[in-house]
Amino acid sequence: MACRISELVIDAADPARLAEFWSKVLGYVELGREDDGSIEIGPPGVGFGGPQPTLILSPSGDPRAGKLRLHIDVNATDRDQDAELERLLALGARPVDVGQTGTESWHVLADPEGNEFCLLHTRLQPL
Incomplete structure (x- = not known):
């Protein structure tokens, strides 16, 4: 048995703005919001656990340091x-x-x- 990617987490200064952008790019919908300001988006009608990973836009005020590694x-x-x-x-x-x-x-x-x-x-x- 192997693992599979179920979700990707992206730190965001403005999670709502990135959720809107990535939802339009991927044809995703908002799946939920957490009290910490995180927003999860994913495929409509499927959500978490489907064949495509969901994205979680997580609030962060930390500045990005250098090139993304992923x-x-x-x-x-x-x-x-x-x-x-x-x-x-x-x-x-x-x-x-x-x-x-x-x-x-x-x-x-x-x-x-x-x-x-x-x-x-x-x-x-x-x-």
């Missing part, structure tokens, strides 16, 4: 990469230079709080 990769499911890039930028993502050469098949972006993520080229089937 980042999220996303793939479009219903459009090509260029159209998805336009959609993500309209939602508030911004391009980030982390030393790319310009020949990569992916785009490096940051969410509204500067957390890097990549938009990969391959279109995936929706779950």
Whole structure:
């Protein structure tokens, strides 16, 4: 038996803002809020324990120190990469230079709080 990723926790200065952003990016819905200000989002109708991990946006006032050691990769499911890039930028993502050469098949972006993520080229089937 092995483990599987059930949820990812992201420290956030403004959990509500990031929950809204990532919900729109991933097609997730809010699953719950904790007294500490944490917000959990996940796939509609499935939630925690489904085939996709949920995200918990956890309040933190700690400044980020250096490059993230983990980042999220996303793939479009219903459009090509260029159209998805336009959609993500309209939602508030911004391009980030982390030393790319310009020949990569992916785009490096940051969410509204500067957390890097990549938009990969391959279109995936929706779950």
